[in-house]
Amino acid sequence: MRHKVSQGLFPVLDHVSRLGTEVDLQDVFQRFTFDNTCLLVLGFDPNCLSVDLPELAYRMAFDEVEEAVFYRHIVPEIIWKIQKWLDIGEEKKLSRAMEIIDRFLYQCISLKQEEFRTQRTQIEQADQKKDEDFDLLTACMVQKEEAEMEMEGNEKKMDSYLKSDRYLRDIAFNFIAAGKDTVNAALTWLFWLIITHPLVEKRILEEIKVNFQAREDGNWRFFEVQELGKLVYLHAVICEALRLYPSVPFNHRVSIQPDTLPSGHHIDANTKVMVSLYSMGSMEEVWGHDCLEFKPERWISEQGGIIHVPSHKFIAFNTGPRSCLGQDLTFFQMKTIVTAILWNYHVQVVEGYPISPCLSVMLHMKHGLKVRVSKRSGV
Template sequence: MALFSSSPELLVLSILVVVVLGGLYIIKCRSSSQNNPSSSVPRNWPVVGILPSLVLNLHRLRDYVLEISSTVHTLKVGIATIRIFITSHPENLQHIFTTNQANYPKGEEFAEIFDVARGTLFTVDGELFRRSRANHQGVLSNPLLVGLMIKSCRDKVEEDLLPLMAHLATTRAPVDMSDLMVRLVFDLNVMSVFGMDPARLSSQNHDRMPPPMGVANAMDTVMEVGFLRHIVPPSCWKAMRRLNIGQERRLSAAQAVLRNFAADMIAERRRIKKKGLLIQVGQEPVDVMSSYIDDPSYISNDDNLLQATLITYMIAGRDTVSTTLPWIFYNLSKHPHVVSAIRDELAPIVSRKAPSAAAAPTTTTMLLFEAEEVKPLVYLQAVLLETLRLYPPIPMVRKSVAAEDVMPTGDKVCAGDIVLVSLQSTGRMEAVWGPDSQEYRPERWLLKDGRLRHVPSHKFPAFVMGPRLCLGKDIAMALLKIIVASVVWNFDVDVLDGQVIRTKLSCLLQMKDGLKVMLNKRERSSM
């Protein structure tokens, strides 16, 4: 299936061919767009196939995929005939992820793309996947671990996030809300996986540069280079990996950072246990690592699988929350009536939990919302779901085809085809969500009697579906509610005008240049 030879000379020649044909393609597209502006069907060129089209649209690749998912189905990529089936149709999603899911594994190539997580739940298929999922489900359903995650979030918001935001509000300087949320969620993630607080978000960091985010940045690199590996011919990125050049060199360094971090955490835990520092029953940690560190099936082969498993928990644990939070605050800033509705829903909780504070308008004490208080809030839930509909953390999922099959839409796929499922496109389909499908409107999730509307996962696939349904969905939603409620009640968050909000070329729907905001602490008298 290779488009390029592995040798450096032919690799360079192939790149030159792409550049030349890409230039010709740009000229042709500019000419044809004047005659047919709506044309978005990519052309299959000799040798390089649709690669010039991808290069041309790299700066807007997600929008491009959304366009061709409704006009193009099976594509040839070069003489090697790599066939790509792009779909966002809900019935096809149900077929791929549920009805006939055994025919659509992630495949060996996916495992190679994310080799830092090889052998884990994220990359395996079949019986190994079923056993691994059952194991992970048991870990994440442990009430002690869930309690640790909720308590860590509650304490982190109270002790670090809200005080730090209050300080930043006094500076009257722009704040990168995206960076703030990434730091918060990174701390929470490491606390749940390893049982220690890396303090990358700390209220003690008021007057000095924040601590470096090497491990978090390494996780971002894995997802960014993983994205490039999806769209670059395998022989090309594998050649770059062997030569240790370009993005592959960057990825290699990031993987080393992650493995070393995991190895250090494992070694420290074993040192503590060896010295008998955890001697009393009930003092054993309840973090994720404690569930695997003594499991023989994970600690063989120099801890490679144990490290990969913990890295996978780190990456998966932060994706939904840290990627979604900036989009929530971005949309809330654009829709002040939604902010007012959230505060109206929180007001009865405030009156119940802090009558003395409500009676003293001069106090500056900030209010924190507990998980059990915000869990039943329907409108807040609708706000989160509406954000996830338009901005799913993982906007596209890749599958392979094991055997020839026919989709519910009548499209035929063959063994060896690549299937790209655009979850973002499904969440924006007019046929599913109505003529205002592109608009941010949380009210669409509410029934007339005030209850939450149920939408099946093949129409709302933000958490994927079927056997691959996100195991941390409920935990993620609980953390999001605590964070959003506490911030919205205590602060006005205003997005600075003039920003161009762009997304990274990544497997995650992250903001490329952050989200610059002004923070204003709400006075108690205005509450």
């Protein structure tokens, strides 16, 4: 990820700062998280984040899938099922987009398998990889090979799905879908909140200054995970942004049998229950009279540590057995990006630019986030 920041993010921000032009920070973050998630999951960098801002069909296909999934939430099931059967409307777009994504993913899987085969002792090689070189596909292939070796000569046969490329494709698709737009949406709202609250921005910069020597030989120095853990105020700012603007604004579950909800409402079997994570983040009953204010201090105890808030209250990452698997990774990514950008650039929202959420399964900004960027000197 550090490589992506220094070789992708910094050159783009330098470029727009030199030209003095406006840039859509949401688009920049979208490209950043797409590249970064593909690197983490597939070990492949699509390089969407470069100065010429290229449009790649498979990146746009992921966006089309998101739109079609939202459509499925707002029309009756029978309607989208008929559209799917007739291959028309949003369902037609969805199946075309999935074809593009599948072509991309199966190509990456086949390249990875080739690379994996040519390695002499695959398991050792994977173990020796540096953290920055880690990718989920290789990890799954190593695990698959270990399972196959264990079962050799054994009566039991490995599940054919687990052995198939389809399994690797499903893992890759799920992780890319789960990781790319969630972090991007969170970063966009977070930056908008920080740059429109100058005192918050000042405190973050002070916290970096107090804790670290941010430059080494005049160059920006990335912080280690343990170092980022010291940035309590920044952690609170991220939690507060995710409380007000959870990347996944709503969620739904279907009951498999009749049940009674904690609210006392009775539901029949096969009932769809929608939960608005967005509303829960701004409810007075849950967060108190100042629930609508952006107040990072609410997360910090008198002793100066982070107050633990249970996941059924701070629900941005969901609660219970299907909670987000990427929470720690998210905080690491967001802290790395915020410290790198704020320390090196001064970012300002274009005056009068309309900011509003869009209706989608992901809480994006409807019109993006247009900003001007200039190099910061002497923090």
